[in-house]
Amino acid sequence: MSVDIYEAMSTLRAVRRLRQEPLPEDVLGRILQAAAWAPSGGNVQPWRVVVVRDAEKRRRLGDLYRPQWVKYRVGAVEGAARLEGDARAKQQRMLEAADQLGERMGEAPVILVFCFNPSRMAITDIDLGRPTVVGGGSVYPAVQNVMLACRAEGVGCTLTTLLCYEERAVKSLLDIPEDWYTCGFIPIGYPQLGGHGPISRRPVEKLAYADTWGAPF
Amino acid sequence: MSVDIYEAMSTLRAVRRLRQEPLPEDVLGRILQAAAWAPSGGNVQPWRVVVVRDAEKRRRLGDLYRPQWVKYRVGAVEGAARLEGDARAKQQRMLEAADQLGERMGEAPVILVFCFNPSRMAITDIDLGRPTVVGGGSVYPAVQNVMLACRAEGVGCTLTTLLCYEERAVKSLLDIPEDWYTCGFIPIGYPQLGGHGPISRRPVEKLAYADTWGAPF
Numbered sequence: 001m002s003v004d005i006y007e008a009m010s011t012l013r014a015v016r017r018l019r020q021e022p023l024p025e026d027v028l029g030r031i032l033q034a035a036a037w038a039p040s041g042g043n044v045q046p047w048r049v050v051v052v053r054d055a056e057k058r059r060r061l062g063d064l065y066r067p068q069w070v071k072y073r074v075g076a077v078e079g080a081a082r083l084e085g086d087a088r089a090k091q092q093r094m095l096e097a098a099d100q101l102g103e104r105m106g107e108a109p110v111i112l113v114f115c116f117n118p119s120r121m122a123i124t125d126i127d128l129g130r131p132t133v134v135g136g137g138s139v140y141p142a143v144q145n146v147m148l149a150c151r152a153e154g155v156g157c158t159l160t161t162l163l164c165y166e167e168r169a170v171k172s173l174l175d176i177p178e179d180w181y182t183c184g185f186i187p188i189g190y191p192q193l194g195g196h197g198p199i200s201r202r203p204v205e206k207l208a209y210a211d212t213w214g215a216p217f
Numbered sequence: 218m219s220v221d222i223y224e225a226m227s228t229l230r231a232v233r234r235l236r237q238e239p240l241p242e243d244v245l246g247r248i249l250q251a252a253a254w255a256p257s258g259g260n261v262q263p264w265r266v267v268v269v270r271d272a273e274k275r276r277r278l279g280d281l282y283r284p285q286w287v288k289y290r291v292g293a294v295e296g297a298a299r300l301e302g303d304a305r306a307k308q309q310r311m312l313e314a315a316d317q318l319g320e321r322m323g324e325a326p327v328i329l330v331f332c333f334n335p336s337r338m339a340i341t342d343i344d345l346g347r348p349t350v351v352g353g354g355s356v357y358p359a360v361q362n363v364m365l366a367c368r369a370e371g372v373g374c375t376l377t378t379l380l381c382y383e384e385r386a387v388k389s390l391l392d393i394p395e396d397w398y399t400c401g402f403i404p405i406g407y408p409q410l411g412g413h414g415p416i417s418r419r420p421v422e423k424l425a426y427a428d429t430w431g432a433p434f
Contacts, residue, residue, distance in 0.1 A: 002221040005369050006247070009254040009362055030223070032425045032434065036418050037226040038361065039376065042293070045419055054428040072339075076259075118348040122289075125381040125400065126348060131335040133400045134378045136353015137360070144255065144358035145226055148365075152222050159256065161351045164342040175430040183342065183350050201253050202262055208249045211271040213332075213392040217249065 003152040011196045012147055015156025016097040018108045018189030022053070027153050028110065031188070034149035038142035046120035047139045047183075050113040050174045060173055061113075061163065061185070062106020068162040069102030090200070101158070101187065108187035113170065114143055115180045136183070143184050156191040159184055220369040228413045229364055232373025233314040235406030239270070239326045244370050248405070251366035255359035263337035264356045264400075267330040267391045277390055278330075278380065278402070279323020285379040286319030307417070318375070318404065325404035330387065331360055332397045353400070360401050373408040376401055 028051070035049060052058055073095065080091040105111070116139045125134045143159060150157040163170055163185045170182050208217040245268070252266060269275055290312065297308040322328070333356045342351045360376060367374040380387055380402045387399050425434040 004219040005222045005225045005365055006251065008222045009251055009365075012254070012256065014256065029421070032421045034223065034226055036421050036424050037229070037416065039229065039231065039364065041378070042296075043417065045424065048424055048426060048430075050426045050428065050430060051434055052428055057428060079259075116350060118350075121348075122378075123348055124378045125384070125398070128381065128384055128398070130398055131338075131340055131343060131352055132349060133333060133335075133352040133356060134381060135348055135350040137357050137376065137378055137401060139350060140354050140357035141361035141364070143354070144361040147256065147358070148222055148226075159354065161258070161339075161341045161354055164345065164351060167342070167345060174428075177430065180430075181342070181345070181347055184354060199254065200260065204246070204249045204253045207253050207262065207265055209265060209267045211267065211269055211274060211391070213265075213267060213394065213397075217268055 008148050008151045010199065012151045013196055013199045014158035015191045015195050016101040016158050017192040018156050018187060019192050020107050020109055021190055022109045023155065023189065027155065031146055031149040031153060031155065034145040035142040038145045040138035040141065041122055044120050044138065047114055047116045047142055048180065050115065050176070052111040052113060052174070053109065057173060058108065058111055059106040061111055061170070062104065064166040064169055065105045065163055066102055068165050069098065072162055073098070073102070105187050109189045110187070112146065112186040112188060113174060113182060114139060114184035114186070115176055116183050117180050119179060139183055143186070146186060150188055151196050154190070154195065155188050156195050157186050157188040159186050161185070225365050225368045227416065229368045230413055230416045231375035232408050232412050233318040233375050234409040235325045235373050235404060236409050237324050237326055238407055240372065240406065244372065245327065248363055248366040248370060248372065251362040252359040255362045257355035257358065258339055261337050261355065264331055264333045264359055265397065267332065267393070269328040269330060269391070270326065274390060275325065275328055276323040278328055278387070279321065281383040281386055282322045282377070282380055283319055285382050286315065289379055290315070290319070322404050326406045327404070329363065329403040329405060330391060330399060331356060331401035331403070332393055333400050334397050336396060356400055360403070363403060367405055368413050371407070371412065372405050373412050374403050374405040376403050378402070
C-alpha cells in the first residue's frame with residue numbers, strides 16, 4: 001500500500017467512532033514501526049508505548065476516561081453554543097462522536113498509551129517561568145507518525161491527553177515504572193462510518209509570518 | 218511529486234549541512250501547508266511560525282545559536298567518547314555536521330521559528346509535579362509534518378530547541394508578543410551532501426510493550 005504523504009496529512013481527521021473488530025497484527029506492526037522512525041532530541045527516543053489489547057485493561061481505561069470526558073465536555077458545549085450556523089452544527093456533530101468515544105473508549109480494539117521519561121530529555125525551556133513544551137518535541141513526532149500511519153492503513157484514531165488526569169491509576173494498571181509518565185492515549189480501530197476525509201484548519205496565511213510576527217507570509 | 222508516507226518517515230534523517238541557495242516559493246508553501254494540516258488539541262492550532270528569510274535576522278539567530286551549541290556539544294562529545302567502533306565513528310560524523318550547523322546556522326536560506334501560546338492549550342499534565350509535555354502535543358505534530366514535507370521536497374532540515382535558552386532575544390528580534398513563546402527552530406535548505414537516507418532507531422520491540430510495561434510486543 002502506498003499513500004502519498006500530503007494526501008495522508010490533508011485527510012487525517014479525528015475518527016472517534018470505532019469498530020470493535022481487532023486490528024491485523026501486520027497493520028499494527030506498521031503503525032508502531034512508524035512511531036519508531038520518528039526523530040527525537042539526541043536520537044534518545046525517550047518514549048515507550050504500551051499497546052493495550054487486553055479487554056479488561058481497555059475496559060478500565062474506558063472507565064477512567066468517561067468521567068474526564070464528562071468534565072471536559074462542559075467547556076466544549078459552551079464553546080459550541082457560542083458558534084453559529086455551519087460551524088455550530090459541525091461542532092455538535094463532533095461532540096456527538098466525542099460523547100460516543102467518552103462512553104465507549106474501552107471498546108476500541110487497541111488503545112496506545114504513550115509514555116515518556118523526562119530524565120532522558122534535554123528540556124531547554126524548563127526554567128523560563130512559563131509552561132514548558134520542549135519535552136514534547138521528543139514524543140509527539142512519534143505520535144504524529146502513528147496517526148499518519150493509521151491514516152495510511154485506513155485505521156481511525158484520535159489523540160487524547162485527558163487521561164493524564166488519571167496518570168496514577170493508569171500507571172498502576174499498566175505497571176508503568178516510577179520515572180516514566182503518560183502523555184498520550186490513542187484509541188485506534190477501523191472506522192464505523194466514513195473514517196478519514198476533509199479537515200478544517202486555518203489557512204497558512206493565518207499561521208505563518210514573514211520575518212516578523214504579524215507580517216503575512 | 219508523490220512520496221509514500223512510510224518512505225518519507227523511514228528516510229527522514231537530520232540534515233545539518235545546507236546549501237545557501239534560496240528555496241522556491243512553491244516548495245516553501247507546501248512545507249508550511251503541511252504544518253497547517255496537523256491536528257491540535259480542540260483544533261485550536263495554538264502555534265504560529267515565523268519564516269525567517271531576512272539575511273540580517275538569520276545572521277543574528279546564527280549568532281545566538283553558536284554559543285548555545287558550543288555549550289551543548291561538551292555533553293555530546295563526552296557521550297561519543299563512551300561509544301565504541303562504528304557507533305563512535307557515526308556519532309563523530311554527526312558531531313562534525315552539527316559543528317558546521319553551529320558555526321553557520323545563519324546561512325541556511327530559511328529558518329522556521331515555531332511559537333506557541335500556552336493560554337490556548339489545555340495542558341492536562343501541568344499539575345502532576347513532574348515536567349509537563351502535553352502542550353507539545355498541539356505543536357510538534359505540526360513540526361513533524363514540516364519535517365516530513367521537507368523530506369518529500371528533497372529539502373534538508375533538523376529541529377533544534379537550543380535557542381529556547383535565548384528566547385528573550387529571539388522574541389525581541391522577531392517581535393513575538395508577550396504571551397507567545399518559542400519551541401522549535403528548523404533551519405531548512407537543499408542538502409550540501411547526500412541529504413536524506415537511512416536512519417538509526419531502536420527496533421519496535423524495544424519501544425512497544427504488550428498490555429503491560431516490559432512485556433515484549
